[in-house]
Amino acid sequence: MFKLPENKPQIPKDTPRNYFIYGETMSGKSYLANEFPNPLVLNTDGNAEANSVPSIQLVNEKNEQGRITNSVIKQLGEILLALQTQKHSYETVVIDVIDDVIEMIKIAVCDELTPAGKPRLKSLSEIPYGKGYDFFNQAITELVIDLKALPMNVIYISRQVSEYDDNGNATKDKPSLKDKYVNLINGNSDLMIHVEKLGNNYNREVDRKRKTYYADQVDDKAILKILATIRGAVEPAKGNAQRKDEVAKTGRKAKEVAAKETTSDDELF
The missing domain is CATH 1.20.5 (Single alpha-helices involved in coiled-coils or other helix-helix interfaces)
Structure with missing residues (x-):
């Protein structure tokens, strides 16, 4: 028989699970991501074996003719399916870096839609009727949605670029991703975090957030401990x-x- 909840006040349970971290090289992006509990890193820098946490190297595998035989799209699909269906102890999945993943997806789409016997297409615009852009956008959107559906912490890591004024002075730091991809990923994230190195110190600060998070409502104490090191992440x-x-x-x-x-x-x- 269906049982109604007790009619009494309760403290909401509200822990952020999806994060977008960006910053310059060696600014502490991966270090922050690796602080999250039981991470699995999907790595793009060719250095997966050097990580101190379990990692999977993402790459478009090619044959002798330079055509892709195992695309990053297929690899990501297999990894996400395994995280959904297999028994494991991972609690966090890290995309390091999402910039490279998006470019690899674009290359994979161009390769897949190149007619047999023709040189591989170099640009989505070369694919007729906008078919290339449709496949590309679908692949990225599906990746973000499937990651968000995982019962895990999800962390996207991005590089940083700076905007400059007419005098050559840096006026703003932002992710190196194009704005439309930032909006897609950040729209499915709870916190957008900027990290930077200032001398010998590292700074972590929230750039954007979906809502205000309060310490007594974050029910995952391991996450709360990490959020306490990020300026603006959690309120008393x-x-x-x-x-x-x-x-x-x-x-x-x-x-x-x-x-x-x-x-x-x-x-x-």
Whole structure:
């Protein structure tokens, strides 16, 4: 028989699970990602075996003729299916870096849609009727949606570029991805985090966030400990903040009442 929940207040459970981290080379992007519990890194820099955590190297495998025999699209599909269906102890999946993954997907689409016996197409625009762009956008969108559907923490890592003014001064740091891909990935992420190295120190700061997260609502204490190292990621316990507001309001009302009573007493004389 269906059982209704008890009619009583409860503290919401609200832990962010999807992250977009960007920064310059050697700024601590991968280090932050590896702090998350039990990570599996999908690596694109050809250095998977040098990682201190389990990693899978992503690459478009080619034959002697330079045609792709095992695309990164197929590899990602197999990895995500395994994470969904196989028994494992991983809690976090890291895409390091998403910039390279998107470029590899583009190359794989061009290769797949090249007519047999023809030199491989170099650009999606060479594929008639917009078919190349359709395949490409579908592959990226499906990747992001499937990652978000995993019962795991998902971390996208991106490189950084700077915008400059007319005098050559850097005015803004941003992910090196094109804005439309940033919007797609960030739209499916809870926190966008900028990391940078300042001298011998590393700085972590939230750039954008889906909502405000409160310490007493983050039910995963391992994640809460990491969020505490990121400026702007988590606010103090909401209950405490509400109680402080109530106390402050009560104090103000008491002062107002006292002031009115004093005024009334003065009017009697």
